[in-house]
Amino acid sequence: MSVFLQAVVDAASVGGIFALMALGIGLIFGIVRLVNFAHGEFVMIGGYTVLVLAGAPTAAVIAATLIVVVVLALGVERVAFRPLRGAAMPTLLVGSFAVSYFIQHVVMMSYGGNTVGVDFLPQLSESIAFGGVEAPALQLVTIAVTVALLAGLAYGLKATQFGIDMRAAAEDLRMARLLGVRTNLVIALAFAISGLMAGAVAIVYVAEIGVLRPRMGVQPALIGFVATVVGGMGSLLGAVVGGFLIGIITVVLQIVLPLELRDFRDAFLFGTLFLILLVRPQGLIVVRWARERV
């Protein structure tokens, strides 16, 4: 029983990070049809912000990191993505490669390409025992942060005017504009929220892995992107489901794979995702308006 509970906690904390990544990517895709590969670099910049501010009070570090990443996301939207708005998907995609490449190498110019250690919130790696399970406090914090952000976003989208505007823009950007939704504002807001998610991921991710390098955001962004598609492109619930699903598959594979096959875990993970896509090409959660129109 405790093995099972342990696995649940693992899956929830790993999946939580993926879910937040997927949500940050899915939010932007839903509105501007942009697959933002630079989302990983938002996380990376958040990580380096923690490094720069090392030694300051924890609350200040967290606040500053979130602010820096949100400002970065808004800046990228204004400078790079707004001029590209309305272009075909491949163009947007390569545009986001370029942005991601740009940010990585700016950091490389200042800090070099090698890994840098950062010791952020070391007290969180101590374990907490409860109900027969022993988990690092950080895992619990990750789960709590995920739940809080998801609940906040869900409330914001359902109950505030901005949320309603945003959902309208996601459904049909042009129609929403005709009906008086200020699209520039809504898109900027989406990037700000996306940046906030990336900042939150940066904080828990850096506390967990303890090292930084310019390319650290690439892997989580790719997994987040896959999660968005497997969950159902255009559906925010789908993004969350996809993220947690990848977390669950990862943890289950780690447990059930025999030792000699454990190196091949990623092959099994992506093989499984491939099969899921074949069975549900539209993703797990299909949104009516996300289907191709005739």
Place this chain on the structure above:
Amino acid sequence: MAAPGRRDAVLRWLWTPAIIMALLLAIGVLASIGPGSLQRTVTDALIKLIVVAGLYIFIGNTGVISFGHTAFMAIGAYMSAWLTMTPALKRIRFSDLPELIATTQLPVLAAAPISAAAAALVALVVGVPLMRLSGISASIGTFAMLAVVVAVYGNWSGLTGGKSSLVGVPVETDLWLALLWASVAIVIAWTFQRSRTGLLLRGSREDLVAARASGVDVHRLRLAAFVVSAFVVGLGGHAYAHFLGVLSVDAFFLDITFITIGMLVIGGMNSLSGAALGVILVSVLLELVRRAEAGMSVAGIEVPSLPGLSQVVLAVVMLLILVFRPAGLMGDREIAPPGARRAST
């Protein structure tokens, strides 16, 4: 013009690939009289051109973005390495190789079609289910395929050397061989694009529903494009393996995927001329910034070396091209014969 219609049509058919190949030949001849470092750079660019032409056969004709074609490059490269290395070396390093491959050694040229065919075969098997998907799901499906291939090749020590590099691949791809394979890739891409299959696919790319309603079996045609493009990309992998002489799986993952897709989109993903132009332009840019990065003196002023600066400049230039020409440099046009109205694609 009252010229004989048939000869005219043949000439018009030949024009685009002939111009592209003449351009490549000119670049090759210029490079061959240059220093060795320049020859290597141009050879590397020509190999990228093989891969991008292969990528174009799928992406350009179907309109579906693939993130996974680098997998075919890896398959072609490793297959060719296994076929051409000495049996003695293979015995020591690769215990899991099938007996037939472990004991035979082929000349590099003979290994080329086999390596490409291996990639095409994998594409056929994976493509049968995968081509049922479309749009972004298909893109992610191809990426999942790449991730699986990289995870398997990167960890199966008895087959690829796993995390350590595979050394001892005969180095034979020089400027002229790369030029030859690039020309083959251009001809295959052009022939496919102008074939019945290619034209039907291009129709389905513009309007999937209309094509289906007209009885076009999009699934089968896409599968054909997938297999042909994997063949060409596998050929590129073969050329790359015998260019590097050392293989590691990391060389076949994200970097090369991004750069080849970038080249294609910047040149214009709906045009073969665009694909070639994108490779040339991005290669020149890459080389310029690489030289600038090493530090230099311009008009007596020392520019200090700054690792990373070159890539920053490259990223900005790419972004500017995309902002001002969202459909790529060529859009959907091909290099057309003078006097022709605009080559249809």
